[in-house]
Amino acid sequence: MSRLAPQPGERLDRTEAIAFTFDGKPVAALDGDTIGSALYAAGQRTFSRSFKYHRRRGLMCCAGHCPNCLVAVDGAPGVRACTEPVREGMRVEHLNAKPGLELDAMAVTDVLGGPFTPPGFYYKTFIRPRRMWPVYEWVLRHAAGLGRLPERQAERTWRTEYRRRHADVLVVGGGHAGLSAAIAAAEFGADVVLADDGPEPGGRLLWEGGHATARALAQRALAAGVELIGSASALGHFDGLVPVWQGNTLHQVRAKHHVYATGAIEQPLLFTGNDLPGVMLSGGARRLVALYGVKPGTRAVIASTSDRGVQAATALIDAGVEVLAVADLRTAPSPLAARLKERDVEVLHGWTVVASRGRQAVRGALLGRLDAGTADSVGRQFECDLIVVSGGVAPATALIEQAGARTEYDPERGHFRLRMLPPGLWAAGEVAGEGDEQLVAYSGARAGLEAAHALGLGDDGSTGHTAQPAAPIVDEALAPVLATGASNDGKGKGKAFTCFCEDVTAKDINRGVREGYDSIELCKRFTTVTMGPCQGRMCQLSSIRLMSAATGQGLGQIGTTTARPPWSTVPLGALAGRPIEPAKRSSIHGLHRDLGATIKWAGDWRRAYDYGDPQGEALNVHEAAGLIDVSTLGKLVVRGPQAGEFLDLLYPNRLSSLKPGRVRYGVLSTDAGRIMDDGTVSRIDEQTFYVTTTSSGAGAVEQWFSWWLADWKLDVHLSDVTQTLCALNLAGPRAREILSRLTDLDCSPEAFSYLDCRQDQVAGVHSLLMRIGFVGELGYEIHFPAAYGEDVWNAILTAGEPEGIRPFGLEPQRILRLQKQHLIVGQDTDSESTPFAAGMPWAVKLDKEEQFIGKRALAHLAELPAETALVGFAVANGQLPTEGAVVLDQRGRAAGQVTSARRSRQLERVIGMAWVPSALASDGQAITIADNGVRLSASVVTEPFHDPAGELLRS
């Protein structure tokens, strides 16, 4: 409503009015305002309700650090009002209060809830009686969380752009030090990227009266070629990769060297009612005045532990705020404090704020002395509407710690400062402990120079750039008081908050320690302190101080918790990227679509599941002929003088003895004797083998083969032709007739028998044909160059029309193979299945003299009795069990599982395969399957359901 006179360096364009709504009510703002500054100017004092106790919260930091101003903007929750710029027509809503901010029903938790919701209450309360749990759960679910996501998202309107930026130097933090570092490095020719979270760089300079300096530095940086990424947050440091999130773009910056100039975070004070609207950090009050021309209050008291708060007093007085008193916790008066006295401001040395007064907002403050660690209960009351606090600073070291830096407690300064930096990493400015303005600039410039030198730029003379200024004397009267200093450590009434995000009070920390959570990592997890949106910005230091007081250990001994990404809140969508799912398709995928196939995912592949009638398609393979596209199979050509030797080493059976023109089935074993994959091996000629693998195993088998080759260095060449060749399976009693029409090859049973392979033209295309039988009927697998896919497919279908050929898909194939009990590796087996237990002892030739992968393990496993065995089963009453249903042993305990199950129209039965206890693995044995609460009876069938002797296959 009313603003101060235009401030030098303010962010506003007072000629541009912007209108938005807050909880439905219109709010007038100016261009350059944040939601917070506009609402505050309009008189809003309560911005949110706290997480657990639903206490009123107002602007405190105005810097995006604390959680007090979190709101929802246009339906998206989790936006900080104090940093979010206003836009015309924005719809801003409160979070975490029903029915509204002014009247929140859940505020009863603040009055009554204490005993029910101590830290870790979910381990203690709301548990018994157990039948009440559904009620408790409903209540807790509705009480938890800080906002609601929109239930429906009509369309994807938000996309993240990704950008990879390789740079010489990344400077994180665009304040005085960061700008100085960027300029220094860039002026020596380094490629510098500067990331800053403000709308313009300059950091504290912008609202502490140094905006002219800030702008000059920014100009100089841009002139030197620095790339500025503004309004952006660096999320973490991952082995040299720093993702910087800016609006809709995630810049993935990989720099050779990093300078962290992330500054220091002003800390609040601990006192009763320190969370009341009207309690503001000195930086927050100053930002409101300097950037947005908003008067933070009319009558104020200031409580400070350093010059920072005292400086704020001057700024506020100049803005027309009546400063009633300044409580300076330092016992020795500083020069700045002396100047305040000249302006008739009462300065109380050794005093601090003990409590705030007021229910909806600050109405007064109780200031008191702090003598040797105990708060004097006799203090002085002041009537005010603003309490400005400044509890020192905590260097923002989280990002640089993720990069490998270490901190230690500095008792002189009262916070944790950097002690060790790994190579390639520099810290500058307040994060490095340099608070004085001249030192800040110098440390920035020096960091930038050193980074440039590390890149080989600059020369010896360049270090004479700036003279190191004299370090200021650190105020000794300050630190000892802070170390003991909590004025409310649980003795007084009322709540003193250490963690504003999670509503953790000083009493809660003490209680946590008393309950035995006396290490910082345990205490954090138990009380949830530092685990909220601020991630410890406001509370880490104060909670460590409280723990120190409660345990008697020094702060250095207690230490800090591990800094983890993300440092700033970021939507999951920014990290998830575009919803791209790469899909593999066979070269004739279009044909399947045209034939009306149901297309589904099978691993990475899009496959034809059926052509509308899976049972009918399967039946047709028995009665006439079917054609299926099996191009997804892995295909490897193994060629060379030692190819046979190589395959003998890899497979548990003999392949070097395979004659040209023959095919053998091979099961790959790991060195632990477990099934890795299965497929066929065809011998093309003396030195050439053609290996097929399962569709999903193709990549793994190629890796496996090439790894052993790299290690053994045999004279073998490996080619992966999975994508190069198309493969079709023509199967059924009429398959021979159909094939004969398309090739000159002699397809008579004598000339081309089961497990033979031949090469000839099929429909004019040179192909490799193999007589193998996954689906249990007479069949030919035809492999040929993928470019001819459509020609060959169509030629076969045309030639087979008189015979009644029909294409069939993955689902009928599954039914057919199940009828033969042909296992699918990965479906019917897992990573621990052995060939013996899976019913394939013939795949392992233990008498093979040569070494092979898994020989030792398989020899051992052959001796061991297996606990379970893979067998077929049929269900008596026609119920189809779910794949994964449990098989029970004789005592009714879970002992195995169903791996495959289908209805077979041909056999008019429900059939399947399952792992059953070995004691029950005999033909005809009854077994019980427990399927989601239902019991099924089944009987074991050890022989293939269809054509057990395999006569059709071999016809």
Added chain:
Amino acid sequence: MSFVLTCPHCGVREVADFAFGGEVSTRPEQPSFRELCEYNYFRRNVAGVQREWWYHRSGCRTWFQAERDTRTNVVLRVGLPGELDGDWAPADGAA
């Protein structure tokens, strides 16, 4: 895990381009059952420099070896099998 790795053929790439192949270990010739189990299932898992296998799955599909400090993810050397010289003696003795 976002470090970079240098493929001996293709050059510097992000680690996501590659597949990790485990520690380089010696396959025992005639192992006892215990030695076989340790070879198959146990890892030394050193906190320090480790020689390991990498496969350039998104590129040239070569298997090569790298020496990486597992504490910092700094890759010290890469080489095709056999190029990284010297006998590789595990720091804590053979399993």
